[in-house]
Amino acid sequence: xxxxxxxxxxxxxxxxxxxxxxxxxxxxxxxxxxxxxxxxxxxxxxxxxxxxxxxxxxxxxxxxxxxxxxxxxxxxxxxxxxxxxxxxxxxxxxxxxxxxxxxxxxxxxxxxxxxxxxxxxxxxxxxxxxxxxxxxxxxxxxxxxxxxxxxxxxxxxxxxxxxxxxxxxxxxxxxxxxxxxxxxxxxxxxxxxxxxxxxxxxxxxxxxxxxxxxxxxxxxxxxxxxxxxxxxxxxxxxxxxxxxxxxxxxxxxxxxxxxxxxxxxxxxxxxxxxxxxxxxxxxxxxxxxxxxxxxxxxxxxxxxxxxxxxxxxxxxxxxxxxxxxxxxxxxxxxxxxxxxxxxxxxxxxxxxxxxxxxxxxxxxxxxxxxxxxxxxxxxxxxxxxxxxxxxxxxxxxxxxxxxxxxxxxxxxxxxxxxxxx
Numbered sequence: 001x002x003x004x005x006x007x008x009x010x011x012x013x014x015x016x017x018x019x020x021x022x023x024x025x026x027x028x029x030x031x032x033x034x035x036x037x038x039x040x041x042x043x044x045x046x047x048x049x050x051x052x053x054x055x056x057x058x059x060x061x062x063x064x065x066x067x068x069x070x071x072x073x074x075x076x077x078x079x080x081x082x083x084x085x086x087x088x089x090x091x092x093x094x095x096x097x098x099x100x101x102x103x104x105x106x107x108x109x110x111x112x113x114x115x116x117x118x119x120x121x122x123x124x125x126x127x128x129x130x131x132x133x134x135x136x137x138x139x140x141x142x143x144x145x146x147x148x149x150x151x152x153x154x155x156x157x158x159x160x161x162x163x164x165x166x167x168x169x170x171x172x173x174x175x176x177x178x179x180x181x182x183x184x185x186x187x188x189x190x191x192x193x194x195x196x197x198x199x200x201x202x203x204x205x206x207x208x209x210x211x212x213x214x215x216x217x218x219x220x221x222x223x224x225x226x227x228x229x230x231x232x233x234x235x236x237x238x239x240x241x242x243x244x245x246x247x248x249x250x251x252x253x254x255x256x257x258x259x260x261x262x263x264x265x266x267x268x269x270x271x272x273x274x275x276x277x278x279x280x281x282x283x284x285x286x287x288x289x290x291x292x293x294x295x296x297x298x299x300x301x302x303x304x305x306x307x308x309x310x311x312x313x314x315x316x317x318x319x320x321x322x323x324x325x326x327x328x329x330x331x332x333x334x335x336x337x338x339x340x341x342x343x344x345x346x347x348x349x350x351x352x353x354x355x356x357x358x359x360x361x362x363x364x365x366x367x368x369x370x371x372x373x374x375x376x377x378x379x380x381x382x383x384x385x386x387x388x389x390x391x392x393x394x395x396x397x398x399x400x401x402x403x404x405x406x407x408x409x410x411x412x413x414x415x416x417x418x419x420x421x
Contacts, residue, residue: 063171064171067175067179070179071157074179074183074186075150075153075157075185076150079146079147079149083146084145084146084190084191086191087189088189088192089119089120090192091189091191091192092119093115093116094133094192095142095191096115096119097111097112097115098137098191099142101133101134108130109130109296112127112128112296113296127292127296128193128228128292129225129228129288129289129292130292131222131226132193132196135148145190145191149190149196153182153185153199155202155203156181156198156201157182157185158178159199159202159203159205159206160178160206161174161177162210163205163206163209164396164399166209166210167209167343167345167400168343168400168403170403173399173400173403177396177400180326180395180399181202181395183324184323184324184395185198185199192385193226193227194227194388196227197223197226197388198223198388200220200222200223201219201220201389202396203219204216204218204219204220204223205220205396207219208349208352209345209349213273213274217234217237217278220234221234221281221282221284221285225288227388228289229386229388229389230388230389231282232389233389234278234281234285236355236359237282237352238275238278238279238281238282240348240351241271241275241278241279241348242278244271245271245272245275323388323395324395325394326398333398335401336397336398336399336401337357337393337398338357338397338401339397339400339401339404339405340397340399340400340401341353341354341393341397342404343400353393356390356393357389357390357393359389359390
């Protein structure tokens with residue numbers, strides 16, 4: 001195995017450049033050369049080197065604090081300027097449930113079913129998992145929910161910064177992405193589930209790219225319990241990590257011993273742990289939704305499957321007012337995001353994130369007749385909310401995509417970007 005001597009990333013066989021830092025193989029140091037003693041340098045050179053080093057160190061330490069200050073000011077100012085109010089029938093319904101829960105905190109299902117029949121129709125109700133309502137109950141009044149969201153959004157912003165810093169090793173790029181995510185997470189619809197789930201998902205994703213699977217599975221599981229459309233990530237991760245174990249078991253039963261070489265045997269315990277973590281988390285979340293269906297008096301599950309998918313929906317999905325997008329064409333934004341995802345260091349991370357983004361088709365769910373797409377108006381109102389994970393991934397990775405393109409161009413013209421922090 002060959003590793004980059006600059007950032008430590010494992011290199012593919014016959015690789016010419018490091019995928020993470022962009023350093024040419026030929027430019028990597030092959031041995032450590034001790035610098036001349038500072039005592040042997042002239043005094044003015046010692047002072048100049050020392051001053052530059054101190055300035056660089058101070059600048060590097062101030063960058064994260066400057067980013068945190070910007071994020072707090074941006075999200076805090078928006079929170080101050082916006083009061084908690086309802087804009088749609090859905091968030092009015094959720095606020096009414098929360099108000100009733102403050103009086104009767106243990107009667108969620110009876111309250112939700114009664115209010116659903118009152119506001120929507122006397123048919124079977126679609127009752128969501130109650131986790132988000134009990135999170136909202138942490139604050140004493142409905143008007144304080146916005147400050148609770150401020151804490152969630154700030155956590156999601158910091159998680160986005162950490163994710164990009166781990167992937168690219170560039171704090172300046174991480175700060176730009178974190179600042180964009182802070183802007184993206186601004187919302188006045190404080191009673192809509194999507195943004196709350198996104199913030200928790202970003203925290204889980206930061207653990208995932210750091211290869212800390214237990215907290216990643218817990219956080220993404222919580223995001224799924226807030227909004228069910230994040231379930232594909234858990235299901236895909238479970239399948240990906242469980243398949244090699246199933247394959248080994250089948251090959252063992254067929255007595256194909258050549259498959260079990262030393263390399264695969266040494267990697268097996270880690271794969272088993274990852275499979276156990278994700279399969280267990282997915283099973284717990286699935287069981288929670290199953291129990292939710294039973295407790296909600298046999299009402300319709302919020303998880304439905306798509307009937308048709310029209311490719312002409314894509315531009316509308318990425319420009320709807322539910323989510324904020326950069327001022328560039330939708331197709332270009334998506335392409336940049338997909339390029340950015342390829343920067344992930346491990347193949348398992350790339351495959352799972354790519355497949356999770358592709359689940360946009362399976363997440364074409366609406367609140368129309370029988371839970372399926374029925375009219376264009378329903379698509380415009382509901383569809384973007386059900387592709388929250390895909391939209392979040394694009395917002396997180398499109399700047400990384402631009403960075404990777406710049407790195408590629410820099411390789412061609414032999415320009416190094418090592419001066420960036």
